[in-house]
Amino acid sequence: MSLPSLVALPDTLQHLTGSNEQSLRSAVAAVDGLSLDAWTAERWAAFARVAAASEFVLEQSLRDPAMLLSLAESGELERRFAPGELCAQLAAAAQTATTEDELARNLRRQRTRHQVRIIWRDLTRQADLVETCRDLSGMADAAIDQAYQWLYPRHCQQFGTPIGNRSGQPQQMVVLGMGKLGAVELNLSSDIDLIFAFPEGGETEGVKRSLDNQEFFNRLGQRLIKALDPITVDGFVFRVDMRLRPYGSAGALTLSFNALEQYYQDQGRDWERYAMIKARVVAGDQVAGSQLLEMLRPFVYRRYLDFSAIEALRTMKQLIQQEVRRKGMSGNIKLGAGGIREVEFIAQAFQLIHGGRDLSLQQRPLLKVLATLEGQGYLPAPVVEELREGYMFLRYTEHAIQAIADRQTQMLPDGDLDRARIAFMLGFPDWAAFHDRLMHWRARIDWHFRQVIADPDEDEGEGEVVVGGEWLPLWEEAQDEEAACRQLEDAGFRDAPRAIKLLAGLRSSPQLRAMQRLGRERLDAFIPRLLAQAVEHDDPDLVLERVLPLVEAVARRSAYLVLLTENPGALRRLLTLCAASPWIAEQIARFPLLLDELLNESRLFSPPLAPELAAELRERLTRIPEDDLEQQMEALRHFKLAHSLRVAASEIAGSLPLMKVSDYLTWLAEAILDQVLALAWRQTVARHGRPQRSDGSPCDPGFIIVGYGKVGGIELGHGSDLDLVFIHDGDPQAETDGAKPIDSAQFFTRLGQRIIHLLTTQTASGQLYDVDMRLRPSGASGLLVSSVGAFERYQQNEAWTWEHQALVRARVLVGCPQVGAAFEGVRARVLGKQRDLAGLRSEVSEMRAKMRDNLGTKSTAAGTAANAYDSGVPFDIKQDAGGIVDIEFMVQYAALAWSHSHPALLRYTDNIRILEGLEDAGLVPASDAVLLREVYKAFRSAAHRQALQKQAGVIDAGQFVNERQQVRRIWSELGLS
Known part of the structure; x- marks a missing residue:
């Protein structure tokens, strides 16, 4: 959405302007050397707007009017900061400190100064949402890193320099910013979620009594938190939350890279994958931090499609909803229905499911992820547009709520004054108009959220209904074989005993016996759905026969079963394609990652044109490091498999x-x-x-x-x-x-x-x-x-x-x-050389005869014997007389014979257009040229159908009788034998 409109101060707030102006004049008058003489009417109007809306800005301006005047005189209230400018200001403030108390005081004053500037620019509509979040996140990055850079050398003087056991090199801390900080999306009163890490174990050197590296960094981490978190007379820098670290509040404050990797590999939970999507190195050793994130990437992004992520996000959402109901927080625009968190969940569901294979989804900022979901076809453009508009409206609302008093809350206010402030800041004439728009966006977001995250077994208004539940007793062998056969026959199976045997074979397969409990639960949820959809097909026996090998192939990686359980449309398309083509069934069974292609119906049946194909592959490969040959080869192969499937479909x-x-x-x-x-x-x-x-x-x-x-x-x-x-x-x-x-x-x-x-x-x-x-x-x-x-x-x-x-x-x-x-x-x-036509005809005919002898059907003398057109005998579409190769040889003969005088025949390399060229040049009768083109296409269509059915290019000789005879006639008329 565009920036909220600038509207006139409502009467509810207008009465504040006079007293606010007088209070500022009094505060300035009380400080020697300060003057408001240079303030223009425009500046006073902006102050009136900001002070009426934000008690925090008013309070800080009255407390330290010199700060406000310096912001005004420097022009910083009216301009966007250049890259690095905000960091430079905090660095200068940190470097002047001589004690930790002074460091804490300088950072707090800088935070207040920049917070006032950021709120001022937000409320005067000089900064959009992206700039506000970027400045807030940049301020946090700078505060954390400058505090760390100030503390680290002094900590080393006191406790020695930490040295790695393996590398023998000095160690630095890595500070990971999580959540909104990691995504550069901090709001006006965010806390900052951090994780502290260090590369290697070891001990400090350079002091009499060395410390273990972990103890060194634990103490350094505590000093860093103390520099940022406590509220003093100067306020605070940022509230620091360390609960996202391994084992939460009970865990060690810092961990080595190996310990972190081991933890996430062995004990990492789904919500920690969700959190780690946004992890970013915000302070400390950037190079080592990049290595750490690369180590943890396999934990976050799985190489295969991971629809189990939806289950995890659904569970998280249910827990949040319980907490919202328990605490009466329906007015919470972050956690309530249709809130900010639901948009985040939608984006992160796609990231966790597809991000291991689609590297374009491995990014942190939510708006960029939404753009990628649209660009890559995961969500339709209208859906993404609504999510984007709704999310930005909620974030502007969140900033308005927090701008009032610099409080960390996302609850809508109860009081009339604060409600008037929020409506005013969002550009609405009153609370009712604002609230109506807010509820519109929350309803739209919640609807889209349900489409992505909702349990497919939930049917609103009817309670819980298990899809395919009538087939569960059969799968679980809770009924005798006679009853099972009767159920299958009644549903349309022609050979019920064979179907039961196939299901029993699946149940007893080594892959299923080795499944863990969670995988078996997923399979038990999937098979009834499979049977329920299979009986909708004309030949359910064939569907079951072709799909069960795929089920067995993916049983140990049950996330694929979740994909099909969560996406009934994808399962429907799978069964349709497998019923139509055993080649497709085999391809998907061999390469289950192709199931991803079934999710988007419009994309599945609309393969891209040549330029789009080339651009898509180029883009995929540019996201892979140049030295990662293994991943490049996998990307090429997956691209080929995916697009081959789309063409076949x-x-x-x-x-x-x-x-x-x-x-x-x-x-x-x-x-x-x-x-x-x-x-x-x-x-x-x-x-x-x-x-x-x-x-x-x-x-x-x-x-x-x-x-x-x-x-x-x-x-x-x-x-x-x-x-x-x-x-x-x-x-x-x-x-x-x-x-x-x-x-x-x-x-x-x-x-x-x-x-x-x-x-x-x-x-x-x-x-x-x-x-x-x-x-x-x-x-x-x-x-x-x-x-x-x-x-x-x-x-x-x-x-x-x-x-x-x-x-x-x-x-x-x-x-x-x-x-x-x-x-x-x-x-x-x-x-284009001129050739002796008699010699050319002889050589072409001899080569064709050799091919027929070696490759044609023996029982019909390669289609030349008297029985060559009888039903019940085979006809090789390609090699037998009157087939594809005869047409190709005639085209090649013609090109060699006549291109000397008709060079246009060399323009194209495909048989259809060369035949058109022969017709245009009058070298072949038009009726013959048309016939050859149509027969050639018919033969190739038949060969394609055979390939999709995993059959050789051999059909019954009773087919295409007239066509083959006509091809042989033209062959003879060209003088070929």
């Missing part, structure tokens, strides 16, 4: 036709290859330096990946491998410019090997692609990477006709545009 749903399916799968491969090349290039250059071109310029990268076959022809299918060729234009005589120089040929060979390694290595998420390099010059016996010149010489002088046929479908996938243009020139020259 869209194909099954009918929202993507065949040609678009191939387009998307090809774009996906290109996006991945682009990033794989970039990764391999960085790694190889880091080791050997850059290679050079013959003109002495550095290669950047001077390398291309050429795609042949299906990827070259933009015809990738599910599970297709990649036919690749690598080409470079480096100078073979020149060496790289790195610390370990090698010649260009070696460099590019290692680059190629690195690319293949990145693509084919098996990780927990499988491999990216099978790669076939046999189409390179001289095949498997040739060099892995060719120079442009060597590639052309081979193609012109040594290549077989079938290699030129393959070149028809070759195109540059990724790499250097300059080398790509050179390759296109070579391709055009090679394919």
Whole structure:
């Protein structure tokens, strides 16, 4: 929301202005050397507004008018602080102190001064919510760190310098800011939640009587708290809350990094994960602190989808609601229904569930997390907009409540005067108008909260209803087999005994026997839901058969079961896809992280276009440290798995036709290859330096990946491998410019090997692609990477006709545009040569005959025998006569035969557009060209369907009879045999 409106002081507050002005004039007059003569009407108007709303500002101004006048004269009330300016002021104040009492006094006076400035700018609408929170958090950071920096050397003088046992190096404390401080979201009267840590155990040195490092830091922590927390005649700096540390108030004040890591690993509770999301190093050793946060990251963010986080947040919310009811705190805008905490819970639920895999969610400020939830498609834009608007309204309200008297409260006031102040500060004419708007936002937030956090078994107005509860006795074997069979048959199962056997097999599987109690409870909650949804399908037997292997696969990581229990829509989509395709069922069972893709229906059935695909992958990889190869490889593989599933789901749903399916799968491969090349290039250059071109310029990268076959022809299918060729234009005589120089040929060979390694290595998420390099010059016996010149010489002088046929479908996938243009020139020259047509027909026909003999159906002589069209015998869609390869060979023959006089035929590499080119040039009758295109698409659609059913590309020969006969007719008419 925008800043609350500036409205005129209401009558309720107007009467205060005269007395407030007179009180300030009296206070100033009582101090020698102070004068209000320079105050303008605008300054007095601003003072009237602020003093009427904030008793705290008025009280501090009367107590120390010199402070207020210095703020006014310096212009600090009217301008935003530059980065580091606030910290510099606190540092100057701390450095003048000679005793701890003086340090405490100076910091308290600085806090009062800046608190007045921040409230003034907030109430005069010169600062928005983000600036106010940033200044308050910056003041806390500076106060903590300056107090620490002042205390640490003096503590070392008294007790010695703490030295680490392992490193032998001096140790510094790390201060973690939690909660709103960690997120840079402090409110006007926040306490600060801190955790103290130190890197290593050891002892102090330099004094007669050494201290254990923990004792040293415990005492230092106590002195730091004393500098900040106690209320004195000068007020306080910040109330310090240490209860978020391990074991809470009963735990040690400070712990070593190892002790912290061990605690969170062994005993960390769900609410501590929630708290640790916002942890930030606010003081002490920043470098060591970063290492500590990295150590604790696996505790907060799990590598898998973690829907158990919702259970934990739901429990926390229930405890808070009980406390709110017990203490009569429904007017609490933080903890009550529709309050600030509910917005935080929504954001943190997504962070805990998805943040281990989606690094964009690993951030602290709530408004930025909301923006990410919208940008990444976790929540619709209208929902995020309402949450953002409602949250900001509540935070402005919170600041208004606290601005009155600098009290740490989020309770709406009862008194008329304070109510008038809050309505005025929020830009409303009266309390009723303000309260009406407040209740609107609380209702909207609470509604959205229930959509995310609410228990799926809760049905408002009907009490608790267990979804699928009628199936619980069957799963728990609380009824005899006859009754179980009858229930299954009545619900639509055709083979009830088999269904019971499948469920019994799951119950007795080793994975289930090894489950812990919590996991078994989750499974018992899930199976009835599974059965309840399975019977809604036409073939529940098939659904159960395909989904139970997935259940068994994820049983030990039961958070996946929670995901499906919490998201009935995701479970419905899972069953639909598994019923339609065993290939999808197997993919999800092998890689359960794909369940994440089922959460967002619109995203699942709307795969992105090529530029969006490339941008999304680029963005994902930029969030991973450059030296973390393992995580980069996992990110690439997950990206491929996720988008392959989305394409398959869209194909099954009918929202993507065949040609678009191939387009998307090809774009996906290109996006991945682009990033794989970039990764391999960085790694190889880091080791050997850059290679050079013959003109002495550095290669950047001077390398291309050429795609042949299906990827070259933009015809990738599910599970297709990649036919690749690598080409470079480096100078073979020149060496790289790195610390370990090698010649260009070696460099590019290692680059190629690195690319293949990145693509084919098996990780927990499988491999990216099978790669076939046999189409390179001289095949498997040739060099892995060719120079442009060597590639052309081979193609012109040594290549077989079938290699030129393959070149028809070759195109540059990724790499250097300059080398790509050179390759296109070579391709055009090679394919555009004038050929002897009789010899060409003979060579193409001979190669096709060999393929039919080796790869076609034996029982029908590869579709040429008399029984080739009989029902009941097999037809290989790809290899048999009249099939896909016949069409491809005709297209390749035509391109080689006629591109000399019709160079436009070389423009495209896919069969459909080459056929269109042949039609346009009048080289093939229009009716034949149309027929070949339609038959080709029909064959490929059939092959795709077979792949999704995990079946070979072989169908009954009674299908496509006329189409195959027409393909063979055209084959003969072209003179091929």
